[in-house]
Amino acid sequence: MxxxxxxxxxxxxxxxxxxxxxxxxxxxxxxxxxxxxxxxxxxxxxxxxxxxxxxxxxxxxxxxxxxxxxxxxxxxxxxxxxxxxxxxxxxxxxxxxxxxxxxxxxxxxxxxxxxxxxxxxxxxxxxxxxxxxxxxxxGSGFDPGVTNVFCAWAQKHHFDEIHQLDIIDCNAGDHGQAFATNFNPEINIREITQPGRYWEQGEWVETDPLSWSMNYDFPEGIGPRKCYLMYHEELESLVLHLKGLKRARFWMTFSDQYLNHLKVLENIGMTRIDPIDFQGEKIIPLQFLKAVLPEPSSLGPLTKGRTCIGCVMKGIKDNKDKTLYIYNICSHEEAFKEVGSQAISYTTGVPAMIGAMLMLQKKWHLPGVWNMEQFDPDPFMDALNLHGLPWKVVELS
The missing domain is CATH 3.40.50.720 (NAD(P)-binding Rossmann-like Domain)
Incomplete structure (x- = not known):
């Protein structure tokens, strides 16, 4: 208690x-x-x-x-x-x-x-x-968070070495708004407008923002979506803790409508985070933009569809090549029915509760500062299935 x-x-x-x-x-x-x-x-x-x-x-x-x-x-x-x-x-x-x-x-x-x-x-x-x-x-959210635990679980049970990692985050939902972000607009836009970065052969390689893309065919009827390479913070810890890692990348899906709106906002300076003078006061354009965009929590009853977030890992087991895909699919409608929020908030909030639960139960508890993949993944993976984020694992050819 x-x-x-x-x-x-x-x-x-x-x-x-x-x-x-x-x-x-x-x-x-x-x-x-x-x-x-x-x-x-x-x-x-x-x-x-x-x-x-x-x-x-x-x-x-x-x-x-x-x-x-x-x-x-x-x-x-x-x-x-x-x-x-x-x-x-x-x-x-x-x-x-x-x-x-x-x-x-x-x-x-x-x-x-x-x-x-x-x-x-x-x-x-x-x-x-x-x-x-x-x-x-x-980082006890989904990405970072669950994605780190997916990697730790795969390393523990399925690989001798993981050589390549692609974390792929797809929001196949639709809220019907012209432009809105599914979590805090200020944090979301700061993240998306930064240069991309990935790990390759022991070095960080930088790319122009959203300049790399690929199509990925998501499972269970979601289908092909365009994904863009971004930098995401879980890569920084995973490259330290996954054995044999040679390449690690993070990808996220965006609609053309979202990217077009974002490009216009960038071009007119609304995504700037440095103060500007406005009627004798200092304001930060991105914070003003946040104030006029829809509140993310208001999107819950409007959002339909599903998210699919997972890790594709390539490596070796018993001297044989192996490729594994571990993923979760979460319904925006089911999340709203259960807790009154859309799936983006749900997929972050559930892992936060699970991490806290494991700490309080002393199943994950050591003095110091830790990232998710540094603990035994099994109790966390079990808890995901029990508390609303069931996962699947498939071996890919």
Whole structure:
């Protein structure tokens, strides 16, 4: 029986709170905190209506370390589950160190003034967490998160060496909007507009943004979709922990309509993250754009279709070549029916709950700062099947 403090009340925070409420034998007490406490209260009301479970809410500015320290001391949780913005990772890690509480997040730290997707800032906390006998689990979402665990599971059970890895993320859903992002628009657009990067023969190779593409035929009736090479943070840790890896890439699908809108917004400067002068004030264009785009949580009842996210791995087993595809398919409609959110939030929120559950059960628990693939993948893979993200594995010729 444990208490968890969930920080963040967006689409993912709502899913995490709902899923934790479903596992009350582990999460006996849930506190949901956000800068906008009315969002927390609305989620709490939904959870009480759906599951007849009361959760507590609190107001929190997660950028303010001292305010977070005071809330943690007041709540006395066993774990802080961070689904706020990536900008706030380090502040929340500092608060956990100051109060002696374990930490989990779903995305790596990002400096607000620089679109840089690296773990280095969080990895630097390794010694401090270890010395305080505390654990920090990084990237317990889907990608990063489940994709890391897919790789660890394949390495444990199916390969002597994995030589090539392609992580392929397909959203085959449609929300009917002219232009909208399925998670925080600011984070989403910062990520997509950066140069691509992949690992090849021990080096990082950079590409122009979205300049490489391939067609991939997705299973179970989704069919062929165009995928674009991007950089994604799980590659940074996987190249350190997968044995024999020679190439690692990440691909994501985008519709032509989405990319056309994005190109126009880029061309007129609306995706800039540097401040500009506007009527005597400094504003950041991308933050203004975020304010006028549809709120991602509003897309839940509108989105139809499925996601398909998985890993294609090529390597050797017993001196023979082997290719494996491990994937999950998630329905936007079924996710909304269960927790009131679309599948993008669902596929991030469920793994966050599972990672927290394994930490609280001490199945995954070691002092220090860790990435997902560094733990035994089996209990996580079992939990995915039990909690709404069943996976399949097929051997490809």
């Amino acid at each position: 444990s208490k968890v403090l969930i920080v963040g009340a967006g689409g993912v925070g709502s899913v995490v709170a709902h899923k934790c409420a479903q596992v009350s034998d582990v999460f006996s007490q849930i506190v949901l905190a956000s800068r906008t406490v009315s969002k927390c209260d609305a989620i709490a009301g939904e959870i009480e209506k759906r599951f007849n479970k009361k959760i507590t809410t609190a107001k929190l500015d997660a950028d303010n370390v001292q305010e977070t320290v005071e809330l943690i001391k007041s709540v006395n949780p066993d774990l802080v589950l961070n689904v706020a913005l990536p900008y706030q990772d380090l502040a929340l890690m500092e608060a956990c160190l100051a109060t002696g509480v374990d930490y989990l997040d779903t995305a790596n730290y990002e400096p607000p003034d620089l679109a840089k997707f690296e773990y280095k800032w969080q990895w630097e906390y390794e010694k401090r967490f270890r010395e305080k006998n505390l654990m920090a689990l990084l």
